[in-house]
Amino acid sequence: MSAIRTLGHYRAWLTPVVLIVGLAALLPAIYLSATVDPQGHLDGLPVALVVEEQSNADAPSAADLPVPDLAASVADAVEAGVGDKVALTRMTAEQMSTRIEDDRLAGAVVIPGDFDRAVASLLPGAREVTVPTVQIVTNAGDGGLANGLLVANLTPVLHGVAQGLGERLSAQLDPGDLSPAGAALLAEPFRVVSAPHEQLPASSGMGTSAFYYSLVLVLIGFIGASLVGPLVDSAVGFLPSEVGPLVQRRPYLHVSRPGTLLTKLAILTAAAPLAALVAQLVATGPVGVPVADPVMLWLFSTAVVAAIGTSALTVFAIFGSGIGSLVNTVFFIALSMTSSGGTVPLEAVPPFFRWISVVEPFRPVVDGIRSLFYFQGSADAGLADAWVSVGVGGSAGIVLGLAVTYLYGKVPAFDRRPPHREPAPTATGAPA
Structure with missing residues (x-):
């Protein structure tokens, strides 16, 4: 089949078009329905x-x-x-x-x-x-x-x-x-x-700096997972490595699904402390965000990046890179932001977003950072509950990912090894 016929076939374009159009309907439905009428809700x-x-x-x-x-x-x-x-x-x-x-x-x-x-x-x-x-x-x-x-x-x-x-x-x-x-x-x-009751310190964004710093941490974990996944897959030859016009295809090295996931989790978890430290130095240095307890902020930020990143890697391992990106975007970004209480209080959003805030990871992150930024790191101001939620959520993501990839590995039809193919013939009919 020619390249034109292959690329022009509906299988090549129908699925991405449907997903993009569906996302175009879903995102404004999530963001706007949660925020356009806080007084009414x-x-x-x-x-x-x-x-x-x-x-x-x-x-x-x-x-x-x-x-x-x-x-x-x-x-x-x-x-x-x-x-x-x-x-x-x-x-x-x-x-x-x-x-x-x-x-x-x-x-x-x-x-x-x-x-x-x-x-x-x-x-x-x-x-x-x-x-x-x-x-x-x-x-x-x-x-x-x-x-x-x-x-x-x-x-x-x-x-x-x-x-x-x-x-x-x-x-x-x-x-x-x-x-x-x-x-x-x-x-x-x-x-x-x-x-x-008490004035916020300077450079607090009128009470919004905690939300945006929380968003930074979630994005580091989310985007970090999106980077680690394909880089590890290309290192074992499962995917080609492409940088600009350069393409490299390494020989395929078979690693089990749980082994591959563990490698990705280890890399992201190892990077989390350094990423959290750099983000904090930028925020408290040139930006000037005041922090009462820098050590606790660094520890909590490290846990957030690791928990979000490992959970996102689990989603990629379960759904694959394509659908996994869509699921991660909706769950970790769209629904999380609107149900976090970071900009619009939960009492002023529709009931659906109050309900889903119980399982969404962004809400405890905002609560913990808000406590560290505005309430002297008080455990009763949300930090203690935030630690529990981040720890439980990150651990649950790791356990779920390892369990599902282990089950995938037991099904021969789900084998990740590429099928053996004969070399493509040259113009003279000899193998290339």
Whole structure:
């Protein structure tokens, strides 16, 4: 069969065309469906409600206030107004601080201890006016989008509560006792302010540096596996080695499937510490990313590169280089990024991505790097769970790869050895 007929046959072009078109449909379906409507998908954003003990030494007694227990009534109104998009939990200020430092809260609503006294100062007869505030505390380590969703969902609720409280206060007073300025103050008797619980260090990308560094580590492992696989296969003569116009075909050396996979795993694992170190030196050196514990970052990054790389090599060993590349791209990149919580919080993505985040490797990587970048490497801030997930995932990938390649080796039809072929005839009919 001529080369033109061979290359023009549907078997040569139909499969790659179908796969490319399918990928063109799959990738935007994954990336866009997970990110285009975070507000619409928001459900259960964890937020604390802190009502500090009120200090009313200089204020009228509770019996003299038109609305008693002002802070408590405001807290009740906030709970009634947030809806399902925010999961509000009452706790103390100490509990709130601990949970934000452990990255278990998106933020908090704090009603300060001078709230009742400040509201009372707006009433007729007060000697000094203090405009009260209710604070929205954000977790800066969760990133700008999470903070934006928090503030955007709580601010209208708090403004509505303030207006409702103003109406209740005004209704209990004689209109003649209020000056125009006093009536304006009581129309919305407290301000809403927002501030981070703790500012991020400089060069943190507004809470996105952890996501992008995690992406770097995943790409090193993923691309490293894509490099190691064909290079080892060409070294044993299974594939030709091609560099630009140069092509080299080594004599085929038979190595079992498990033996070949073990060789690839060993090479990638050996390269992981050096790759992690170089990436870290670039990030902390010329780029200037601050790191509280460089040694722990290097160890964790090494484990991530090794775990992702070995798992990707397992996928190549199971599915082959062609379909394996597609599977790795979808699993380790597309689905992993959208279910990581690194840019869009998991509470703001569709339920499918929250479910798949349990098995996707990117989420624990982001949690671990976020802990090391923003939360002083606290084990409770996600680092401990990240170590477990990376270790279990990488080990499971190795075991699965060795088991499947061992089973493949038991089937004669799956033999990797190339079939013996007679030499191609020359133009005169003699062997070439």
